Amino acid sequence: MTIRIRVIEPIGTDAYVAHTARQAAGIINPGTEVEVVSLQTPHCRHHLEYHAYEGLVTGDIVKVMRDTARQGFDAAVIACFYDPALREAREISGNTVVTAPCQASLEAVASLANRFSIIVGRRKWIDRMGERVREYGYGHRLASFRSLDLGVEDFQQDRTETARRMMAAGRKAIDEDGAEALILGCTIEYGFFRELQDALGVPVIDCAYAAIKRAEQLADLKQRFGWGPSRVGTCEAPPEEKELRAWRVFDDDNPPIGGRMWVAYSSAQPQVLSALAEASQV
Numbered sequence: 279m280t281i282r283i284r285v286i287e288p289i290g291t292d293a294y295v296a297h298t299a300r301q302a303a304g305i306i307n308p309g310t311e312v313e314v315v316s317l318q319t320p321h322c323r324h325h326l327e328y329h330a331y332e333g334l335v336t337g338d339i340v341k342v343m344r345d346t347a348r349q350g351f352d353a354a355v356i357a358c359f360y361d362p363a364l365r366e367a368r369e370i371s372g373n374t375v376v377t378a379p380c381q382a383s384l385e386a387v388a389s390l391a392n393r394f395s396i397i398v399g400r401r402k403w404i405d406r407m408g409e410r411v412r413e414y415g416y417g418h419r420l421a422s423f424r425s426l427d428l429g430v431e432d433f434q435q436d437r438t439e440t441a442r443r444m445m446a447a448g449r450k451a452i453d454e455d456g457a458e459a460l461i462l463g464c465t466i467e468y469g470f471f472r473e474l475q476d477a478l479g480v481p482v483i484d485c486a487y488a489a490i491k492r493a494e495q496l497a498d499l500k501q502r503f504g505w506g507p508s509r510v511g512t513c514e515a516p517p518e519e520k521e522l523r524a525w526r527v528f529d530d531d532n533p534p535i536g537g538r539m540w541v542a543y544s545s546a547q548p549q550v551l552s553a554l555a556e557a558s559q560v
Contacts, residue, residue, distance in 0.1 A: 281310045281497040284346045284374075285355045285490065288326060288335050288362055290319035292537025294466070298357065301468065302490050303541040310494055311542040313351075315342065318536040325430035327402060332362045338534045339363040340370055345533035347372030352497035355379075355489045359463050360406055369515055373506045375496040379485035380410045382492035383461045390481045391459035393421040395451035397444060398463040399428045407463060422455035423463075424448070433466045444470055448478050461485060 285302065287294050295314050302312040317338045322331040339356060340363055346354050353375045356364055361378035368376045387394045396411075398404060404423045411420050424447035426440070433440050444467075451457040459481040462471060468486060475482040499505045509515055516522050 279309060279501050281307075281353070281494060281501070282351045283310065283312045283353045283355065283490070283493050283497060284349075284351045285312060285314045285357050285493075286339060286342055286346075287314065287316040287357050287537075288339050289358075290317050290321065290323040290335075290536060292316045293324075294357075295537040295539050297468070298465075298486070299539040299541045301486060303543070305487055305490060306494060306541070306543050308543050310497075311540060312490070313538065313540040315538050316536040317342065318534040326358055326360055326362060327400065327430060329406065332360055332406075336363040336366060340366050341528060342533050342535060343367040343374075343376065344370050344528050345530070345535070347374045348530060350374075352500060353377070353493035355382075355493045357465050357486065357489065359383075359465060359485055360403075361410055368507060369513070371507060372515075373500075375493070375500055375507055377489055377492045377496060379465055379489040380407065380463075381414055382489040383483045383485045384411065384414055384416045385492060386488045387459050387461055387481065387483050388416065388419065391457075393419055393456055394459045394461055395422045395424055395448075395455055395457035396420070396461045396463040397424050397426065397447050397451070397467070399426055399430060399433065399467075401425045401427075403463070421457040422451055424451050424455075430464060430466050433464065434469075437469070440467075441470055441473060444474055445477060448474055448480075448482070452478060452480060459483065465489075 285298055295316050299314045306312060319335060319338050321334040326332045351374050356378040359379045361380045364378045411417050426443040426447055448460050461483045462485055465486040471482040471484040
């Protein structure tokens with residue numbers, strides 16, 4: 279059975295689409311296909327560090343999720359550690375299961391350690407992320423947040439300096455805060471988890487990897503056992519004919535998708551996975 283996953287980069291630039299596609303290509307299982315899309319929005323082009331930006335893209339995320347459901351994807355990822363519009367997207371996702379980096383990382387780390395710390399870019403982020411951790415029921419297991427004083431666009435500028443700051447923050451989280459595992463709290467903190475894990479001797483969760491693999495697992499569970507999204511009680515979706523169509527809530531022919539790229543695992547030629555990502559730009 280083929281599993282189809284859509285990863286939504288919730289910003290108005292395709293700068294990270296190719297990288298996310300290559301990431302996915304290296305970790306998905308045989309039979310899994312991933313499409314990575316960005317938003318076609320002029321409002322928030324580079325990051326969602328501010329609550330105002332998150333508010334501005336919420337509608338576009340919901341519109342793309344509506345399209346994701348109509349296109350028959352098995353699972354979807356909203357690729358930001360704030361997990362923006364996750365509840366709203368799930369309500370409109372049809373039979374598509376939806377996850378996001380914060381929740382997926384917490385679900386992973388909960389099976390590996392009793393206490394964890396989250397390595398974030400800026401102190402600004404901590405309040406929003408703390409809300410998420412408590413909302414998901416993991417607040418009692420959070421040892422600390424540790425800030426690197428780096429913005430989203432800074433992580434990959436000087437990777438040596440970023441790694442140094444991550445190592446120092448991770449060591450303090452373990453030695454001073456009692457963390458037994460670490461979560462990297464931004465999808466752009468990519469390329470560091472193995473180095474940190476080897477040096478610090480604790481599990482280090484790359485949140486982008488965690489989200490993609492969790493989506494893959496959820497899609498598998500849906501296909502095998504029928505464990506799709508509930509649509510009763512608080513999970514009830516808006517009425518399709520009476521409201522969504524009658525009120526023309528969505529323009530189903532024009533979802534606000536910007537960049538687009540897809541990848542698929544090839545067991546016969548695993549060495550061409552990155553090339554697939556580069557060749558599939560449309």
